[in-house]
Amino acid sequence: MLSILPKHIAARVKKDIRNVFQHIKLYQNEPLKKKPFSELYVEQHDMVSILYADVVNYSQLTVSLPPNKLVETLNELFGRFDEVSEERNVLRIKFLGGCYYCVSGVPNP
Structure with missing residues (x-):
């Protein structure tokens, strides 16, 4: 959970x-x-931002790249997102397929 x-x-x-x-x-x-x-x-929280970052042409990538290369590419990209998110106190909610979901401004109780 x-x-x-x-x-x-x-x-x-x-x-x-x-x-x-x-x-x-x-x-x-x-x-x-x-x-x-x-x-x-x-x-309810004030001053919250939500980001949905979708990889352009993700569906095309899934058929044109070998599975291991696709996973490697997404891992590198989302790993960089995670690094920047951590630096800026942004919380990654999840990533699903080629989409990265994160939120900022939510207090951490």
């Missing part, structure tokens, strides 16, 4: 999951008071 959620949000999600299972275990025939997983784990 920590690859997609901040630690403090992941802890809340885990706690809620445990509570649902505990309720089911203890009160098998009694319905839950609220719908499971209905809580939104949302926080």
Whole structure:
């Protein structure tokens, strides 16, 4: 979970999951008071920037480059993104295919 959620949000999600299972275990025939997983784990932050960096012609690269060369190229590119992100206190959210997702301005609790 920590690859997609901040630690403090992941802890809340885990706690809620445990509570649902505990309720089911203890009160098998009694319905839950609220719908499971209905809580939104949302926080508001001012002055936040989000970047989606998409590799141009990524689909074409996937068919024109051998797999090991494609992985090597993306690893080098995204590695450089990670270095610059760390220098500038930017948090990488994830990368998926040829897209790099990052955010700045979000406090680290």
